[in-house]
Amino acid sequence: MASDVTRRIGIVGGTAWRWRGARRMSTSTSTSTSSAAKTKSSSGSTKKEVNLFTAINQALHIALDTDPRAYVFGEDVSFGGVFRCTIGLAERFGKNRVFNTPLCEQGIVGFAIGLAAMGNRAISEIQFADYIYPAFDQIVNEAAKFRYRSGNQFNCGGLTIRAPYGAVGHGGHYHSQSPEAFFCHVPGVKVVIPRGPQQAKGLLLSCIRDPNPTLFFEPKSLYRLAVEEVPENDYMLPLSLAEVIREGRDITLVGWGAQxxxxxxxxxxxxxxxxxxxxxDLRTLLPWDKETVEASVKKTGRLLVSHEAPVTGGFGAEIAASVAERCFLRLEAPVARICGLDTPFPLVFEPFYLPNKNKILDAIKSTVKSSRSCVFARQQNIWLALMHPFCPHKQKQPVTGLIESGRPDSGPTVQPAPSADHPVQQ
Amino acid sequence: MAALAKSRTLIYNLNSKLGSLGMLNRLTRRHFPSLTPQILASSDFHYNNSPNLFVSRHFESTKAQTHPGSLHGDDDQLLDFPGGKVGITSQMRFISETNDWRVPCYRVLDDDGQPIGEFVEVDEETALKMYTNMVTLQVMDTLFYEAQRQGRISFYVTTIGEEAINIASAAALSMDDIIFPQYREAGVLLWRGFTLQEFANQCFSNEADYGKGRQMPVHYGSRKLNYITIASTVATQLPHAVGAAYSLKMDKKDACVITYFGDGGTSTGDFHAAVNFAAVMETPVIFFCRNNGWAISTPISDQLRSDGVVVRGQGYGIQSIRVDGNDALAIYNAVGAARKMAILEERPILIEAMTYRVGHHTTSDDSTRYRPVAEIEWWRNSRDPITKFRKWIEGNRWWNDEEESQLRISTRNNVLEAIQAAEKLKKPPVAELFTDVYDVLPPNLLEQRKSLMETLKKHPEEYPQDFPL
Structure with a gap:
């Protein structure tokens, strides 16, 4: 039982996540700088500055309000949840629709599958993504296959599993994990991760109303930290659609959530x-939007993926492989993966473990630098490029394609080996 | 200890507690009389003044204080804990790991098919439907098993020895009740109207299989018959049953959920999760355990240390009953009563049906490697649930030898016809490989489908020929 207690302490009122800096993130593309607490957009919907947990809470209020067959439950959900995401729900919608469950993740998800199979919206909470593993079988073998194995006679599409994930500054092994990649290997579920309050509300409502079982991982470090204007009305954001949140020419960076x-x-x-x-921002990891990433990489010629989860077998590997399949001849540098280290999540070493700004920046620079001699080629003309004194392709015979992959140290011999000798961590 | 306990009582607020002491049930008996099945069967059994260990009250933490009758102690004092008030004792006494008697099995018919106590009358029509369904199930099992042995289907699971559990439990339910099956309850589906052709279509994975050929044989499912599609996973359906039952309760439906599982399934985490959730959430669900003694080759003695499964109900705060799984009338009565309690009182019920798996685990198993043939044959010949039920209906002059022989011949022909028809149907289209993963095909599956179709065009000879695209 001691572990159950430690699960709950320290997080609710925690202050340690300020290691990231107590700043307000710009998490939306609309760079609203309004300092007013409440504004009204041209479309007439009222916006209010709220943090991430409040945005989630708003979405849950709307979900329960708009569908009488919606239920919210999980450990400690009744009193508002350890992260306050479910605050006020039980009071408003009653204990039949918003309730505590016993401390048993496989029970929560299994119960939710049955509830969803009867045509309800079962919005279940796993208190920390680190504790989702007891429910792994229920998610992988049951929820994900429910429709397929019945030939579409039954489905549990009303199932949504919410779970806070990721580094929080003081979470150690069991309050910090990012388990998204495990679930991205499971056909039949959707995996969605929002980057901030506005996204969270719209994506969560989409997950709840999507006719497929959905996992919604919430960046817990941002619950209080991330504040932005969020429309107060009911709105949904599309799943399986990535969003370019910053346009550029030289390198594509792909990530999700707090990262x-x-x-x-x-x-x-x-x-x-x-x-x-x-x-x-990939937003939905499964099924993911390859087209947006592909179009961007074809434009920039370079890719960096970054996530908190360990690099080996992480979802970044899937993105890198897909980009290699689709954009190989347009890549001008090895794909860089700046991710968590291949260790358990370490308490005091968290600042070293994390793929922070410096690691990413170094990787951006080295990726761009390693292929800079070909930037000219990409943007101008293959013949001019081959005449360029620093172009690694100079001594090679003219090629029919635009340019082959530039390998930084390969000199005149160009072999398409984009990432084999590229250090993963800078 | 006494001093310690006394001093601790000072910590707690004892106001108003003494007033309730008169209600304490002081009738704790040290020696329990053996209970007859009649007592177990009586409808008020659970509410009478039977020994405390039998009283399975409907606890809820916030309501616990309203049941002071369940409190026992040496002292006239109570301690108020979050889960309710608890008496105190100066004796350091560990609760025994087991009772000194085993929970008896509720039975209606003796081995000769003679009623040994009161039971809910079953009319002739229902009785004959139950009987013919049991025979049909047995004949279907025998012929499908042979079809597997002949290599016509890849796999099969029989219910041999458990026909009464299958049919009688189904007969006691309403069609609105939702079934969350394991994989040895084909008879429940048969009772509900799944045709021999539908069974055969699934086992032959043809285009008429509702599951579109995606699952192994015997993984039936039927939306129209409220029978959730079977999965090979063990006991994972139990938590689903609780969630579905919660939905029925919220919708105030006159229906419950029943979920079946074997003795092996009670060792899973999902069993614990489901029964506990059901107890806490007070859902109308019947947990039906077919304790047939074997989980593949693992005997019950390697599975658990408690007195079977029935005693676990009390540990979770739910009512439970042990029945003779080879006595169709006992099962019919118990499930009928459980259904009523589950719906009217909004509570889960645990039923443990004691039986024996006469068949092998599956067609992939040879159970003679781990259990004596004589044991199997004894159960097959001396304890056959169909024979026992036949004795009863024959005793009622509802059945005779001629009808028996006609039934078996016609059923055999019907099953063979279904097998032949199922064999002739085409396989499901290859395109169905990609559907139903999600409600619509995402881009990756569209891409993979296109790629596979191109491969099939290039190398048609490398793939099975009987699949349309």
Missing amino acids: LSAMEEACKEAEKDGISCELI
Whole structure:
């Protein structure tokens, strides 16, 4: 039981996540600088500055209000949840629709599957993504296959599993994990991660109303930290559609959730060095939007993926592989992966473990630098490029394609080996 | 200990507690009389003044204080804990790991098919439907098993020895009740109207299989018959049953959920999760355990240390009953009563049906490697649930030898016809490989489908020929 207690302490009123800096993130593309607490947009919907947990809470209020068959439940949900996401729901919608469950994740998800199979919207909460593993079988073998194995006679599409994930500054092994990649290997579920309050509300409502079982991982470090204007009305954002949140020419950065803030900082720093970065929020990891990433990489010729989860077998690997499949001849540098280290999540070493701004910035620079001699080629003309004194392709016979992959140290011999010798961590 | 306990009582607020002491049930008996099945069967059994260990009250933490009758102690004092008031004792006494008697099995018919106590009357029509369904199930099992042995289907699971559990439990339910099955309850589906052809279509994975050929044989499912599609996973359906039952309760439906599982399934985490959730959420769900003694080759003695499964109900705060799984009338009565309690009182019920898996685990198993043939044959010949039920209906002059022989011949022909028809149907189209993963095909599956179709065009000879695209 001791572990159950430690699960709950320290997080609710925690202050330690300020290691990231107590700043307000710009998490939306609309760079609203309004300091007013409440504004009204041209479309007439009222906006209010709220943090992430309040945005989630708003979405849950709307979900329960708009569908009498919606239910919200999980450990400690009744009193508002350890992160306050479910605050006020039980009072408003009653204990039959918003309730505590016993401390048993496989029970929560299994119960939710049955509830969803009867045509309800079962919005279940796993208190921390680190504790989702007891429910792994229920998610992988049951929820994900429910429709398929019945030939579409039954489905549990009303199932949504919310879980806070990611680094929080003081979470150690069991309050910090990012388990998204495990679930991205499971056909039949959707995996969605928002980057901030406005996104969270719209994406969560989409998940709840999507006719497929959905996992919604919430960046817990941003629950209080991220504040932005969020429309108060009911709105949904599309799933399986990535969003370019910063346009650029030289390199594409792909990430999701809280990691985007570190990536955005790195983009700004890189800009000072004249490197123009394009930043993409993948938003939905499964099924993911390859087209947006592909179009961007074809434009920039370079890719960096970044996530908090360990690099080996992380979802970044899937993105890198897909980009290699689709954009190989347009890549001018090895794909860089700036991710968590291949260790358990370490308490005091968290600042070293994390793929922070500096690691990303260094990788941006080295990726761009390693192929800079070909930038000219990409943007001008293959023949001019081959005459360029620093172009690694110079001594090679003219090629029919635009340009082959530039390998930084390969000199005149060009072999398409984009990432084999590229250090993963800078 | 006494001093310690006394001093601790000072910590707690004892106001108003003494007043309730008169209600304490002081009738704790140290020696329990053996209970007859009649007592167990009586409808008020759970509410009478039977020994405390039998009283399975409907606890809820906030309501616990309203049941002071369940409190026992040496002292006239109570401690108020978050889960309710608890008496105190100066004796350091560990609760025994087991009772000194085993929970008896509720039975209606003796081995000769003679009623041994009161039971809900079953009319002739229902009785004959139950009987013919049990025979049909047995004949279907025998012929499908042979079809597997002949290589016509890849796999099969029989219910041999458990026909009464299958049919009688189904007969006691309403069609609105939702079934969350394991994989040895084909008879429940048969009772509900799944045709022999529908069974055969699933086992042959043809285009008429509702599951579109995606699952192994015997993984039936039917939306129109409220029978949730079977999965091979063990006991994972139990938590689903609780969630579905919660939905019925919220909708105030006159229906419950029943979920079936074996003795092996009670060792899973999902069993614990489901029964506990059901107890806490007070859902109308019947947990039906077919304790047939074997989980593949693992005997019940390697599975658990408690007196079977029935005693676990009390540990979770739910009512439970043990029945003779080879006595169709006992099962019919128990499930009928459980259904009523589940719906009217909004509570889960645990039923443990004691039986024996006469067949092998599956067609992939040879159970003679781990259990004596004589044991199997004894159950097959001396304890056959169909024979026992037949004795009863024959005793009522509802059945005779001629009808028996006609039934078996016609059923055999019907099953063979269904098998032959199922064999002739085409396989499901290859395109169905990609559907139903999600409600619509995402881009990755569209791409993969296109790629596969191109491969099939290039190398048609490398793939099975009987699949339309």
